[in-house]
Amino acid sequence: MGAEAGKKPWWQGAVVYQIYPRSFLDTNGDGVGDLKGIERKLDYVASLGVDAVWLSPIYPSPNRDFGYDVSDYCGIAPEMGTMEDFDRLVKEAHARGLKLILDQVLSHTSDQHPWFQESLLSRNNPKADWYVWTEAQEDGTPPNNWLAAFGGAAWSWHPLRQQYYFHKFLKSQPKLNFHNPDVVDACMDVLRFWLDRGVDGFRLDVANSYVHDEHLRDNPPVPMAERTFANWAHAPRLQRHIYDANTPENEWAMKRVRKVMNEYDERLAFGEFSEEPSMFGVYAGGMDRLHTGYTFDFLEDWTFQPKVFRTYFDELLMPLEHLWPCVTFSNHDIVRPVTRWGGGQGDDQLAKLALMLLMTLKGTVLMYQGEELGLPEVDLERKWIQDPVGDLYFPFSKGRDGCRTPMPWEAAAPEAGFTSGAPWLPVPDYHRVRAADAQEKDAASVLAFARDLIARRKAHEALVTGEIRFIEAEGDAILVFERVSADERLLCVFNLSRNETVWLLPAAPKGEVLNVGAVTRDGTSLKLGPRSGAVFSL
Missing domain, CATH: 3.20.20.80 (Glycosidases)
Incomplete structure (x- = not known):
């Protein structure tokens, strides 16, 4: 099928x-x-x-x-x-x-799922190994160095089983055992x-x-030379999760x-x-x-x-x-x-x-x-x-x-039209407008x-299913690529920076398909205002 x-x-x-x-x-x-x-x-x-x-x-x-x-x-x-x-x-x-x-x-x-509620009761019930359980080390510590995505060890002790169970996220989110x-x-x-x-x-x-x-097995550390602020900001990112x-x-x-x-x-x-x-x-x-x-x-x-x-x-x-x-x-x-x-x-x-x-x-x-x-x-x-x-x-x-936060539907309505009650998260004025x-x-x-x-986008097959080919552009402002299908070739040019810039088109385009911001063309010279872009047919 x-x-x-x-x-x-x-x-x-x-x-x-x-x-x-x-x-x-x-x-x-x-x-x-x-x-x-x-x-x-x-x-x-x-x-x-x-x-x-x-x-x-x-x-x-x-x-x-x-x-x-x-x-x-x-x-x-x-x-x-x-x-x-x-x-x-x-x-x-x-x-x-x-x-x-x-x-x-x-x-x-969830740890409230009936499968886990049954699994934790004993080591020999029908769902005993539906989750990842293991023994503590001799000193009572977890079996390895795995860290949970939300902080702390990825293992929690349960007194009924007298074992650790694995949770990649919260301790209330036990990991299913796909080896079963x-x-x-x-x-x-x-x-x-x-x-x-x-x-x-x-x-x-x-x-x-x-x-x-x-x-x-223990996860290896991210090499010191490869660590960025994102790694140091959250301990689990200091290991490679393999x-x-x-x-x-x-x-x-x-x-x-x-x-x-x-x-x-x-x-x-x-x-x-x-x-x-x-x-x-x-x-x-x-x-x-x-x-x-x-x-x-x-x-x-x-x-x-x-x-x-x-x-x-x-x-x-x-x-x-x-x-x-x-x-x-x-x-x-x-x-x-x-x-x-x-x-x-x-x-x-x-x-x-x-x-x-x-x-x-x-x-x-x-x-x-x-x-x-x-x-x-x-x-x-x-x-x-x-x-x-x-x-x-x-x-x-x-x-x-x-x-x-809630979708703002109506600018003048209470809670921006999301609810007639008290919303679970607030709607700020800069969403309301x-x-x-x-x-x-x-x-x-x-x-x-x-x-x-x-x-x-839907009117141009090149944008829907066409291939993408990047064109080199110097600096950290201009992103250029082509989208190409059997019957169409489009040139996409974006100025991602906050400054005006000029880029020379490789050839004079047939016409403009899309644009945003200040974009002007003089022959093959393209002037792009801050945070602007255009798509041309070739």
């Missing part, structure tokens, strides 16, 4: 819109977004011109990591609604031509449960971490997922690969691994320099001929790009430029809610911090709550630009 021979898969070059359900729209006044809220805004989502919607977790959870600690893989969180609400959402999305993709968190569960075939089978049945309900695919959370090293995750054996787990997806027509599985980018091509691409995925190379960039984008495509992706990539600048875990790349509490010119770059790079586009409004990161007071990362490092790092209803009335808004940009 799957795509017909020779037919381009629907997801190649598609634009996928990520919704963080807790913060999209609340319809019952409890301050938390819900499935009915998503359904109510489907016309808005469809109006963007996107092809698919990806929902962050909607399953029952104690919400210590806000849905990424699942306590029931086959249910709907009560605060989100009911299974009937979900089935209706799938139907309504499909009626608008939108695919629906779910987040799946198969690497770990019964665990793998159960997880594959979870995928089938949702596929049978009509979902079109999955985003796989930390897809690089399903299979750990069975020998529990045994607690990113193992060669993880490839077969990705193959198991793909085998399930191939049982259904036109489904998509893409993975999050947050560590060891060199393993990206091992886990995704080709006919038997995940369809695609993304790394954090762009998501964690604060420089906005051309070499970041050239290096990613030329050095990481070019050798991987079998792999069609995803491109993404933003999601629920990352400081919003407008703030990250210098916009502070807002910079609509920068927001437009980033969107145009996102839509012209080669790949399936992953766009996060609010990116189409140019929303910046929210600077939260301590009383609002709920994310465990922010709780650990505040005020030096405020965690991920700042990119998870960028509310969707205000931008709907402004032909020069980021929202209007985003809609036009997506429509123009």
Whole structure:
């Protein structure tokens, strides 16, 4: 089953819109977004011109990591609604031509999941080895040096088992044991449960971490000469995570997922690969691994320099001929790009430029809610911090709550139209002025630009599925590349700096396809204002 021979898969070059359900729209006044809220805004989502919607977790959870600690893989969180609400959402999305993709968190569960509650009872119960348990060392310390992504050791002691269990994240997120075939089978049945309900695919959370090293070997340190501020800012980044995750054996787990997806027509599985980018091509691409995925190379960039984008495509992706990539600048875990790349509490010119770059790079586009409004990161007071990362490092790092605040729908409404109650996170004034209803009335808004940009992208096959070829440009201001299809050749030129610059075109273009900012052409001389760009047909 799957795509017909020779037919381009629907997801190649598609634009996928990520919704963080807790913060999209609340319809019952409890301050938390819900499935009915998503359904109510489907016309808005469809109006963007996107092809698919990806929902962050909607399953029952104690919400210590806000849905990424699942306590029931086959249910709907009560605060989100009911299974009937979900089935209706799938139907309504499909009626608008939108695919629906779910987040799946198969690497770990909540400690409240029935599987773990049974596993911890004894060393010989039916689910005793469904999680990663091991003995303490003679002095009572953990078995190795693995560190959890949210700080501290990746092992916690449980007095009932008198053993340590492994958790790559919070201690309340025990790691499933993918060396146990019964665990793998159960997880594959979870995928089938949702596929049978009509979902079109999955985003796989930390897809690089399903299979750990069975020998529990120590992770090696990052060499001193290679360490940057990012390593020193968080202790787990001082080791190379090649045994607690990113193992060669993880490839077969990705193959198991793909085998399930191939049982259904036109489904998509893409993975999050947050560590060891060199393993990206091992886990995704080709006919038997995940369809695609993304790394954090762009998501964690604060420089906005051309070499970041050239290096990613030329050095990481070019050798991987079998792999069609995803491109993404933003999601629920990352400081919003407008703030990250210098916009502070807002910079609509920068927001437009980033969107145009996102839509012209080669790949399936992953766009996060609010990116189409140019929303910046929210600077939260301590009383609002709920994310465990922010709780650990505040005020030096405020965690991920700042990119998870509610969508501003109505500039003049209480809580910007998100809820009739008290929102779980606040809506600042610098989001309120960028509310969707205000931008709907402004032909020069980021929202209007985003809609036009997506429509123009779809009109040019070179931008959707064409190849990408970078052209060398001196300095750290200009990024230049071509997108080429069988019938079209486009030249994309961006000035990523805050200064005006001039670049000589290699040939006189036929016409201008897209532009943002101040761009003027005199023959083959191209003058680009600060944070500007243009796409030309050749």
